[in-house]
Amino acid sequence: MTDEKLLAALTPQARNEPDSGIVKAAMYGFTVPGIIPLWSGEGNQPTPEAFARPAAEALLNGETFYTWQRGIPELRDALARYHTRNFGRSFEPENFFVTSGGMHAIQTIVQMITSDGDEIVLPTPAWPNYAGALRISGAKPVEVPMNFANGKWTLDLDRLFDAVTERTRAIALNSPSNPVGWTATRDELVAVRDFCRRRGIWIFADEVYTRFYYGDNGETRAPSFLDICEDEEQLLLANTFSKNWAMTGWRVGWLQAPKALGPAIERIVQVSSSGTPAFLQRGCVAALDHGDAFIERQVLMARHRRDLTVLMLKELPGLQFEVPQGAFYLFFGIDGMTDSAATVRRLIDEAKVGFAPGSTFGAGGEGHLRMCYLKDLGPLEEALGRFVDWMRRHGPV
Amino acid sequence: MTDEKLLAALTPQARNEPDSGIVKAAMYGFTVPGIIPLWSGEGNQPTPEAFARPAAEALLNGETFYTWQRGIPELRDALARYHTRNFGRSFEPENFFVTSGGMHAIQTIVQMITSDGDEIVLPTPAWPNYAGALRISGAKPVEVPMNFANGKWTLDLDRLFDAVTERTRAIALNSPSNPVGWTATRDELVAVRDFCRRRGIWIFADEVYTRFYYGDNGETRAPSFLDICEDEEQLLLANTFSKNWAMTGWRVGWLQAPKALGPAIERIVQVSSSGTPAFLQRGCVAALDHGDAFIERQVLMARHRRDLTVLMLKELPGLQFEVPQGAFYLFFGIDGMTDSAATVRRLIDEAKVGFAPGSTFGAGGEGHLRMCYLKDLGPLEEALGRFVDWMRRHGPV
Numbered sequence: 001m002t003d004e005k006l007l008a009a010l011t012p013q014a015r016n017e018p019d020s021g022i023v024k025a026a027m028y029g030f031t032v033p034g035i036i037p038l039w040s041g042e043g044n045q046p047t048p049e050a051f052a053r054p055a056a057e058a059l060l061n062g063e064t065f066y067t068w069q070r071g072i073p074e075l076r077d078a079l080a081r082y083h084t085r086n087f088g089r090s091f092e093p094e095n096f097f098v099t100s101g102g103m104h105a106i107q108t109i110v111q112m113i114t115s116d117g118d119e120i121v122l123p124t125p126a127w128p129n130y131a132g133a134l135r136i137s138g139a140k141p142v143e144v145p146m147n148f149a150n151g152k153w154t155l156d157l158d159r160l161f162d163a164v165t166e167r168t169r170a171i172a173l174n175s176p177s178n179p180v181g182w183t184a185t186r187d188e189l190v191a192v193r194d195f196c197r198r199r200g201i202w203i204f205a206d207e208v209y210t211r212f213y214y215g216d217n218g219e220t221r222a223p224s225f226l227d228i229c230e231d232e233e234q235l236l237l238a239n240t241f242s243k244n245w246a247m248t249g250w251r252v253g254w255l256q257a258p259k260a261l262g263p264a265i266e267r268i269v270q271v272s273s274s275g276t277p278a279f280l281q282r283g284c285v286a287a288l289d290h291g292d293a294f295i296e297r298q299v300l301m302a303r304h305r306r307d308l309t310v311l312m313l314k315e316l317p318g319l320q321f322e323v324p325q326g327a328f329y330l331f332f333g334i335d336g337m338t339d340s341a342a343t344v345r346r347l348i349d350e351a352k353v354g355f356a357p358g359s360t361f362g363a364g365g366e367g368h369l370r371m372c373y374l375k376d377l378g379p380l381e382e383a384l385g386r387f388v389d390w391m392r393r394h395g396p397v
Numbered sequence: 398m399t400d401e402k403l404l405a406a407l408t409p410q411a412r413n414e415p416d417s418g419i420v421k422a423a424m425y426g427f428t429v430p431g432i433i434p435l436w437s438g439e440g441n442q443p444t445p446e447a448f449a450r451p452a453a454e455a456l457l458n459g460e461t462f463y464t465w466q467r468g469i470p471e472l473r474d475a476l477a478r479y480h481t482r483n484f485g486r487s488f489e490p491e492n493f494f495v496t497s498g499g500m501h502a503i504q505t506i507v508q509m510i511t512s513d514g515d516e517i518v519l520p521t522p523a524w525p526n527y528a529g530a531l532r533i534s535g536a537k538p539v540e541v542p543m544n545f546a547n548g549k550w551t552l553d554l555d556r557l558f559d560a561v562t563e564r565t566r567a568i569a570l571n572s573p574s575n576p577v578g579w580t581a582t583r584d585e586l587v588a589v590r591d592f593c594r595r596r597g598i599w600i601f602a603d604e605v606y607t608r609f610y611y612g613d614n615g616e617t618r619a620p621s622f623l624d625i626c627e628d629e630e631q632l633l634l635a636n637t638f639s640k641n642w643a644m645t646g647w648r649v650g651w652l653q654a655p656k657a658l659g660p661a662i663e664r665i666v667q668v669s670s671s672g673t674p675a676f677l678q679r680g681c682v683a684a685l686d687h688g689d690a691f692i693e694r695q696v697l698m699a700r701h702r703r704d705l706t707v708l709m710l711k712e713l714p715g716l717q718f719e720v721p722q723g724a725f726y727l728f729f730g731i732d733g734m735t736d737s738a739a740t741v742r743r744l745i746d747e748a749k750v751g752f753a754p755g756s757t758f759g760a761g762g763e764g765h766l767r768m769c770y771l772k773d774l775g776p777l778e779e780a781l782g783r784f785v786d787w788m789r790r791h792g793p794v
Contacts, residue, residue: 001630003657009599009631014509014661023466023667046459056453062443064646069420100497100648103671112411116513116535133668138513138535202406233398234406249461249674251497260400264411270420271529272669274500277646277677 013135020128021341021360029348036383037354039344041178041329042248043374047283048294051245055283067278069266071098071254075281078288079254085292087226094259095231097266098281100273102208102240102253107133108268109236109255113169113202114139120204121163122172123155124362125179125331127206130172131362142168145364146182148333152322153182161195170202170236171195176209176222179331179361179370181324183213186223193228203229205237209327211244211295214303220296222326232258243328244295245287252276252284298374302328305373305380312384316391328374331358333367334391340366351390353383410532417525418738418757426745433780434751436741438575438726439645440771444680445691448642452680464675466663468495468651472678475685476651482689484623491656492628494663495678497670499605499637499650504530505665506633506652510566510599511536517601518560519569520552521759522576522728524603527569528759539565542761543579545730549719550579558592567599567633568592573606573619576728576758576767578721580610583620590625600626602634606724608641608692611700617693619723629655640725641692642684649673649681695771699725702770702777709781713788725771728755730764731788737763748787750780 007015025039046052070076076093083091099105106129114120116138122130124143131141144163147154160171171192175184184192196203205225213222229235240253257265269275287294309330310323321332337343340357347353347369358368373380404412422436443449467473473490480488496502503526511517513535519527521540528538541560544551557568568589572581581589593600602622610619626632637650654662666672684691706727707720718729734740737754744750744766755765770777 001627001655003629003655006629006631006655006657007661009597010509010658010661011512011515013512014665017661017664019660019664020667023663040463042462047456047461049457052456052461056456059444059449059453059456060446064444064449064644065439066437066645101671103668107669111533112407115408115410118408129668129671132664136508136665136668200406230398232400232403234403247461248463249676251670251672251674258398258400258403260403261407263416264404264407264414266420267414267416267529268411268533270417271500271526271533272504273648274498274526275648277648279646280674 013138017132017135020132021357022128024341025344025348025354025356028345029354032348032352034352035348035354036352036379036386038371038373038375038383039354039356041372042242043246043298043328044376044379045246047245047247047250050290051247051283051287054286055280058279058282063279063282065278067275069269069275070262071096071276072278072281075285078285082288083226086221087224092231094262095256097255097257097262097269098276099253099255099269100276101251102206102238102242103129103133104251104273105238105240105253105255106130106206107272108265109204109238110134110137110139111268112261112264113236117167118169119165119167120170120172121160121168123160125358125365125368126174126362127178128360128362140167143363146180148320148364151320153180155182155184155188157188157191164199164201168201170204172204172206174206174208176213176324176326178209178327179329181322181327181329181331183222183325186227189223189225190228193225196234200234202234202236205235207237208240208243212299212302212328213326214306214324232260241284241287244298245291246298247287250280250283252280302374305375306330308380309371309373309384312381312388316388318391329370329372331368331370334369337367340369344369347387347390351386353386410535414529414532417529418754419525421738422741422745422751422753425742426751429745429749431749432745432751433749433776433783435768435770435772435780436751436753438769439639440643440695440725441773441776442643444642444644444647447687448644448680448684451683452677455676455679460676460679462675464672466666466672467659468493468673469675469678472682475682479685480623483618484621489628491659492653494652494654494659494666495673496650496652496666497673498648499603499635499639500526500530501648501670502635502637502650502652503527503603504669505662506601506635507531507534507536508665509658509661510633514564515566516562516564517567517569518557518565520557522755522762522765523571523759524575525757525759537564540760543577545717545761548717550577552579552581552585554585554588561596561598565598567601569601569603571603573610573723575606575724576726578719578724578726578728580619580722583624586620586622587625590622593631597631599631599633602632604634605637605640609696609699609725610723611703611721629657638681638684641695642688643695644684647677647680649677699771702772703727705777706768706770706781709778709785713785715788726767726769728765728767731766734764737766741766744784744787748783750783
């Protein structure tokens with residue numbers, strides 16, 4: 001059978017969904033000798049042994065059977081403890097549901113609250129996987145571009161709320177934001193909460209980078225919906241072990257939701273992942289209970305790498321960016337660049353440095369590149385040096 | 398906010414999807430002291446150390462970063478080798494896609510070939526997760542009940558084909574079947590293949606239990622679509638490491654599909670699991686390359702347990718079943734039983750033995766119970782003894 005006929009037998013959304021520009025960049029550059037990859041959202045550090053060993057031991061000790069669809073009780077307890085410690089109020093294990101990564105948490109949210117044709121409103125530039133998960137499931141991402149002016153990203157809340165229609169089931173907010181680092185103030189969160197309450201729609205929050213927040217007053221996290229919402233209201237939070245604890249490759253995350261949704265979440269988990277390996281969850285318990293110092297060091301390193309990156313790039317002509325308030329990306333505009341994917345390929349080939357193209361992050365993303373700066377010092381300095389040289393030689397492209 | 402209002406804000410399919418009767422039985426009976434659980438589809442053996450150790454080592458050695466969305470090349474190579482060895486022809490790595498469990502492979506198939514309102518035809522009794530995955534994604538399972546007469550399950554192919562409409566995207570066939578053990582003959586597979594080719598619809602095959610086949614002629618696997626189909630036709634196979642290699646808790650499986658679908662599969666994986674942990678895949682390579690003797694022993698044990706179960710139950714009045722040709726379940730009817738879920742609860746409470754209710758397996762399932770017999774000898778004999786005693790005391794219920 002020809003490839004054309006086989007592809008024609010897929011659904012239009014499966015056939016036509018664009019590739020993630022991040023994955024495309026990685027596939028293009030992966031095998032280039034000497035490449036320094038900054039395209040993915042992960043640091044250079046492997047998972048600390050203190051988190052890995054309990055998982056390895058549970059695996060070798062035969063904890064290899066089907067497990068709780070909501071997560072092992074010990075991990076749900078540990079999630080409640082972690083949040084109680086970090087959010088200054090008490091949390092209950094019954095509001096936490098373990099997922100097979102943050103992406104799986106997002107997919108579970110999409111499957112719970114959207115039917116075919118339903119809409120979710122989200123500010124862009126945004127991580128492309130939100131829109132992808134929505135389109136694949138038949139729902140519609142409604143993008144509201146943020147404003148970038150005078151070196152600053154802002155979100156026009158009126159514009160965000162105006163995008164809400166009768167078909168809107170949620171506003172999705174990622175703060176601190178991947179890729180731009182924008183972080184909602186408490187007042188902005190309150191405005192979103194109040195609007196969603198009035199309209200009876202869900203808040204779909206991704207606070208994955210909340211610990212990677214570079215406030216000026218020693219804050220250890222960004223403002224959060226958890227500061228201002230009830231546990232039992234229309235709030236769904238996707239989160240992950242990937243970033244805080246250097247566990248991207250583990251594929252374990254969690255979903256925070258009203259208790260009443262437990263059976264619905266359990267059923268969706270059953271027909272998607274059928275649960276997350278129990279032995280991996282043992283490592284996650286260790287990460288939550290013994291990982292605070294590791295997170296502090298990671299965030300301190302991220303802040304240093306951010307400052308270094310800004311220092312090395314701020315004098316470069318034709319570059320526009322805001323010093324990010326959170327997350328661990330620099331999202332920078334290049335004057336005159338109209339095809340970020342082509343620039344990414346040229347940078348891979350000619351400078352051996354790997355960025356992600358802004359175009360993949362939705363409306364308002366083209367004209368920019370994203371780099372992850374949570375990297376070892378040597379490779380980061382080398383990559384930035386290569387980029388600066390390339391820009392000086394080629395000028396804005 | 399009240400639970401009622403929160404649930405009303407979910408989609409109808411998320412709100413109304415029934416719980417899996419298997420999960421419900423497990424949740425009901427899990428904490429009952431002394432219970433012998435036979436409700437799940439897994440053996441008593443933990444994963445052999447030979448498969449677990451390479452995974453544990455890769456985890457401890459820091460193979461903890463994002464990985465290939467299609468699976469690590471070494472595992473795709475090993476899958477091709479395993480199939481080449483067991484199916485008497487050559488297979489290519491490019492037709493294998495690693496998934497986070499067999500369920501994730503099934504979900505990926507559903508997302509690739511069904512839009513809202515599309516139909517998939519499947520014989521029942523069937524594993525409830527097919528119908529669940531379809532309904533949650535907005536598609537429609539069309540059940541075609543098999544016939545159980547004279548102690549034998551048969552599938553009326555004309556009836557199966559008659560259920561195909563303009564909205565049908567695939568025929569889903571699980572052979573050997575969970576729960577009834579029915580195994581399609583080569584002729585039946587050819588008939589399904591030819592019908593699907595004529596109609597231009599997909600074959601959606603679940604051959605997870607193919608090695609658990611109790612043929613009379615020393616066969617080491619059941620007849621397979623892989624014997625009679627091209628690699629590049631409308632055939633999608635879901636499979637898993639769970640059963641053959643005692644790895645239910647790992648959540649690793651694979652999808653076998655035409656090469657042309659690679660990019661579409663990669664995109665769906667990206668927005669569902671974002672890949673399967675690379676370190677776990679190292680253990681799967683070991684299982685494929687060094688697991689043949691383990692599978693042989695497992696299948697020999699399953700055959701013995703099947704025969705023992707049949708021996709202990711065959712004289713019990715009011716019980717109806719076929720000696721299963723494959724998989725590792727006994728699916729038996731009890732004369733006069735009209736509420737299998739209620740009987741399951743009574744058996745948990747009164748006999749301390751845990752079955753799954755037939756009603757959860759779709760049309761034709763009520764009136765039956767399912768038990769997994771791939772268990773250690775002692776607990777299996779004890780459980781069967783308890784059940785026989787209970788039946789003798791209570792008679793058919």
